[in-house]
Amino acid sequence: MAEGPRRRLRLLITLLIGLVLVIVAQLVQVQIVGHRFYEEWGREQRERTIVMAEPPRGVIRDRNGHLLAGNAVMYSIEAAPSFMSDEDKEAAAAKLGSLLHVPVAHIEQLLNSRDENGQERKWVQVASPVSKEVGEQVAALRLRGITVRPLWARVYPEGTLASHALGFCTVEITGFYGVEGFYDALLRPERVEWEGPVDSASEPIPWRAAPVALPQRGTELVLTLDRTVQALVEEELARSVQEYQAEGGTIIVMDPRTFEILAVASLPNYDPGRYVEFFDQNPPPFEDPAVSQQYEPGSVFKVLTVAAALDAGLVTPETTYYDQGWIEVGGQVIENASHQPYGQRTVADILIESLNVGVAWLSTQMGPDTFYRYVQAFGIGRPTGVDLAGEVSGQLWLPGDYEHWHPSNLGTNAFGQGLAVTPLQMIAAVAAVANDGALLRPHIVARRIGPGGEVSISQPVIEAQVISLQTARTLTEIMVRVVEEGVHQARVEGYRVAGKTGTAQIPIPGGYDKEGTITTFVGFGPVPDPQLIILVKLDRPKTSPWASETAARAFQRLATRLFVVLGIPPESVPLHAGGTGEGTVAEATR
Amino acid sequence: MRWVTHGIKRGRFEMSPRTARYLFALVVVLTLVAALYLMLVSRTAARGRHIEQLQAELSRLQRENEQLEVEIAREGSISRLWKRAIELGFVPAERVEFLE
Numbered sequence: 001m002a003e004g005p006r007r008r009l010r011l012l013i014t015l016l017i018g019l020v021l022v023i024v025a026q027l028v029q030v031q032i033v034g035h036r037f038y039e040e041w042g043r044e045q046r047e048r049t050i051v052m053a054e055p056p057r058g059v060i061r062d063r064n065g066h067l068l069a070g071n072a073v074m075y076s077i078e079a080a081p082s083f084m085s086d087e088d089k090e091a092a093a094a095k096l097g098s099l100l101h102v103p104v105a106h107i108e109q110l111l112n113s114r115d116e117n118g119q120e121r122k123w124v125q126v127a128s129p130v131s132k133e134v135g136e137q138v139a140a141l142r143l144r145g146i147t148v149r150p151l152w153a154r155v156y157p158e159g160t161l162a163s164h165a166l167g168f169c170t171v172e173i174t175g176f177y178g179v180e181g182f183y184d185a186l187l188r189p190e191r192v193e194w195e196g197p198v199d200s201a202s203e204p205i206p207w208r209a210a211p212v213a214l215p216q217r218g219t220e221l222v223l224t225l226d227r228t229v230q231a232l233v234e235e236e237l238a239r240s241v242q243e244y245q246a247e248g249g250t251i252i253v254m255d256p257r258t259f260e261i262l263a264v265a266s267l268p269n270y271d272p273g274r275y276v277e278f279f280d281q282n283p284p285p286f287e288d289p290a291v292s293q294q295y296e297p298g299s300v301f302k303v304l305t306v307a308a309a310l311d312a313g314l315v316t317p318e319t320t321y322y323d324q325g326w327i328e329v330g331g332q333v334i335e336n337a338s339h340q341p342y343g344q345r346t347v348a349d350i351l352i353e354s355l356n357v358g359v360a361w362l363s364t365q366m367g368p369d370t371f372y373r374y375v376q377a378f379g380i381g382r383p384t385g386v387d388l389a390g391e392v393s394g395q396l397w398l399p400g401d402y403e404h405w406h407p408s409n410l411g412t413n414a415f416g417q418g419l420a421v422t423p424l425q426m427i428a429a430v431a432a433v434a435n436d437g438a439l440l441r442p443h444i445v446a447r448r449i450g451p452g453g454e455v456s457i458s459q460p461v462i463e464a465q466v467i468s469l470q471t472a473r474t475l476t477e478i479m480v481r482v483v484e485e486g487v488h489q490a491r492v493e494g495y496r497v498a499g500k501t502g503t504a505q506i507p508i509p510g511g512y513d514k515e516g517t518i519t520t521f522v523g524f525g526p527v528p529d530p531q532l533i534i535l536v537k538l539d540r541p542k543t544s545p546w547a548s549e550t551a552a553r554a555f556q557r558l559a560t561r562l563f564v565v566l567g568i569p570p571e572s573v574p575l576h577a578g579g580t581g582e583g584t585v586a587e588a589t590r
Numbered sequence: 591m592r593w594v595t596h597g598i599k600r601g602r603f604e605m606s607p608r609t610a611r612y613l614f615a616l617v618v619v620l621t622l623v624a625a626l627y628l629m630l631v632s633r634t635a636a637r638g639r640h641i642e643q644l645q646a647e648l649s650r651l652q653r654e655n656e657q658l659e660v661e662i663a664r665e666g667s668i669s670r671l672w673k674r675a676i677e678l679g680f681v682p683a684e685r686v687e688f689l690e
Contacts, residue, residue, distance in 0.1 A: 052645070053645070053646070053649040055649075055652065059659075066666070067659060067662075070659055070660040071656045072660045073654075073656065073657050150649075158663075158667045158668060158669070159667065159669060161668060161669075204642070214645055214648055214649070227668055228668070231668040231672075564683075564686045569688045570688060572688075573688040573689075
């Protein structure tokens, strides 16, 4: 071969080798040095996090299976402007504007909006949430670039019924307050997401096997609440607040044998399905006063003081003392509410006539160690542990707390002053008396049903045997006499009921408010086998400051109806307790 | 291109019949494997699409079910029943007597 062509050939080979080396170097750069970067880049382009259709939040039912909180379908209307021509956008804006009742110009502006880099947006939300009907109408239009995505919305079919106990759920399906707040994690549905290939419209490509099982829905809760009892309680509460011109109030109904909450209602309340509208109120009515608001209970607390003195063996119901109308405890003079002396009285009389001097005498006889040991055993000063969000512990100062506790507290605490309880703490403490001295943990969820149908039943939790069975029965008989001899307004015809009033002053900075009171009545029956315990609390009633004229009357009306509704026969009818039973006929007359 | 080709010595490519048979068999096997793989992938894709459709249908039915339950609950709510009972002429019982 001639020298010229040979040189050219060598030159060509050299160039080709150089080119190959450059390519190899680039390959090394891409495949080895920058491997991770390019792999990630590629994956980002072809794969997305795919979230499977979210199942519904767990529903909430009453004890008989009636739906209290469910899930309705709503829709989110979304658009992908980068996939839409100008004509598509115009057509979509015109049609969506009329369906969504939104100005067409506004939708056009949304569809033509640009991101911070001046690029046409890949996704915009046109409207959310919209109703099922509107969403389905939009879907039927089959507009190019417009997608209709289903959403869940929490719905409360009973409206305001049991609003405080239920709580509410936000648009993001997060529960707050009540059962929704307490059991939020359990009620939440499972979220399943995975990385998978998508097409140019970000729709998943079924190129490889996706998770086959659908994500699990949230756990279903069956409450101890009975919606019929709840409705009657709310009706009575509304009537009492109006009739006695109170600012608000709370009623709790429990089964003292299990501490199941059958109904719990407070006013003012709200509609959990429209919770947004109540944010403007000051304060918003979301907290459940039954567990979140503490107050001085007043004379209802005397039940616990007498229980402690009887159980400690210090006195019997027949033990006498001389009531001179006042007693000095820790340097503070304590008087009866009537400011009158009562002379020779028994321990039973202390409750029947609600004598401040009598209970202060009992607490001083017991001494602080014994008195506060019993008070704490009754659950005062700590949360009951109920499964409702936002429970507070109340307020109980103890000897040794030199900043807050004063020796006079021993006297005032004995009749429910200088300490604070929640309505639930108070009813639970008295329920322990009705339950033969055993304090259980109040609860509102009867059973939980998992997404696979597995059932978990709430078992009663015994907190303490606070007083002996004998003491409890003795005290119950005294409380029956309270109703029969003292507070006749609470008598329920045909039934033996036990109870105690409490008319409490309202503490304000520097003393007590002279204008208003908080009236309470706690009663249970039928004695000797109590199946119901009811607490009625009314805030600042104006028609009368006394519990006997307000809360006790509300108790009487409510207990009369509930005994019938729950099939609890009167004493004169020897039927099986706790049910309507064979042979029972209820006759209704005007 | 003459100035290039004329400088390259043309080599002879010869293949024995045995090698040719092996090569042919290899091509056939590779083709079969490729076809099998393609079939598997397309079947996976088809089944994946079917599963997606079933999941979508299941979700739709679940939504429908939840919606219906809510509507039934609304129709049977205490307030609705109370109103309906009054419309039908029922009155609250004021005095109830238990009979033995």
